[in-house]
Amino acid sequence: MALRDIKARIDATKKTMQITKAMEMVSAAALNRAEQNAKRFTPYMDKMQEVVTSIASGSKSARHPMLASRPIKKTGYFVVTADRGLAGAYNSNVLRHVYRTINERHQSPDEYALIVVGKVGLNFFKRRNMTIIDSITGLPDQPSFADIKAIASKAVGLYANETFDELYMYYNHFVSAIQSDLSERKVLPLTGFEGTVSSNAAYEYEPSEEEILEVLLPQYAESLIYGALLDAKAAEHASRMTAMRNATDNADDLIGQFTLTYNRERQAAITQEITEIVGGVAALE
């Protein structure tokens, strides 16, 4: 490679590195805020869980369709992906798993329906002609509850009107800045209240348990979905940050290699010139 070409490669790689470095820092800031959002959400979720548990476990009489399993004719999948790539294995992790699961569990497209968050997921399932009943794209980096209220209540509504008989949620669970785990969670019907008897279960219900469950359970299911989304957002920012840091490190290595080659080539050229001059002088004597 000529000296000039190597120089051009070095410059180009340096510019790429600047960009990836900037993206890393943007993601780091976004991750920070996403963690704060998750923290703000915790008191609401905890309280919600407490009240739902005490009602659902405390009373045998209270029955609600969202607490009861029914024969499965159709399964809903709520899949959370990002709008953009450049986040390492963030999207492919979820998509690969969901795709495989659906193909294993279902023979025909009538048996499942997808609700997709994020452009990457939407394109993936569209290309494979899978049944998508709803989707949302262009969510902000720090979504508020109002941003996802519509899709969350739609998901809950589709269960209530028996479009599907169970709802699974797939998303990346944020573990740490360098790790996120794929999470598969059954949202509906709501389960896991049996056996967890809460200490202060002696509530009065106004007007009745049934009517409270009517309000409470959809609100609870929607907050489960919102919680998952916040978690997934944090994982997305973490994933993007790590991917960009790796890219920056790689670029740094490349620049090192190119610089070495560049110096060698330059030295070789100088040596050659000297040899030529010495040769020329010798010929004159």
Add this chain to the structure above:
Amino acid sequence: MRTLDVSVVTPDGPVFEGTAEMVSSKAKSGELGVLPGHIPLVAPLTISAVRVKKDGKTQYVAVSGGFIEVRPEKVTILAQAAELAEEIEVNRAEAAKERAERRLAESNQNDLDHARAEYALRRAINRLDVAKHR
């Protein structure tokens, strides 16, 4: 005078935390006033104002439904959205009201959109009402 802890919590974080001598709210079954020492109670709320009384002053909080959980020394209100009277943006609430009215006029009576617009309108009106009490 005895007081009780009050917190209004939404998915986007706590909106109000404090103590009060009395909390009044509008439950689905009717007006509900809570004084310290109330028996444990859970009730769904309507789209309405929650009034927190302390030292002769009243703090108004607009809630979009949700429910109230009462314990002898603590009241928790869990709503999907809530705003303090001082923090309501009147312009935005006005805009939301107009938008909802327009949708209401356009949509069919039995439509899901109709119900949704009606709900949005009720919320906007509630926010405007509460905003008057600042």
